Amino acid sequence: MKKSKFLPAIALTLGLVLAFAFKTPTAHPTAGEKWYFYSNLTGDGDVNNPANYQLTGHSGMDDPGCNTSTKRCAVFVQPSTGNPNIPDQTSLNNVSGSNIRHKA
Secondary structure, three states, rough: OOOOOHHHHEEEEEEEHHHHHHOOOOOOOOOEEEEEOOOOOOOOOOOOOOOHHOOEEEEEEEEOOOOOEEEEEEEEEEEOOOOOOOEEEHHHHHOOOOHEEEOO
């Protein structure tokens, strides 16, 4: 069997392609939706008040781990541009479906 003189170059190219093909991109911490726990900090019971929410762990990247029930536990929405520690008001007003978690 005859060995190709291009075999090492092909192997190197393939190795580099595979090494960079599966690299996980790094997201900007304020880009995209984040998880916020509903904590009712103001005591007004308003689920549409951004002041009643706080980020979950790892700057809102941790799943809140809530169970399905009727009381709101957390939401997955855009952060406020003025204060990323609270949810964006418009996103909060429009949140629905799988972006809402409930607790028992």
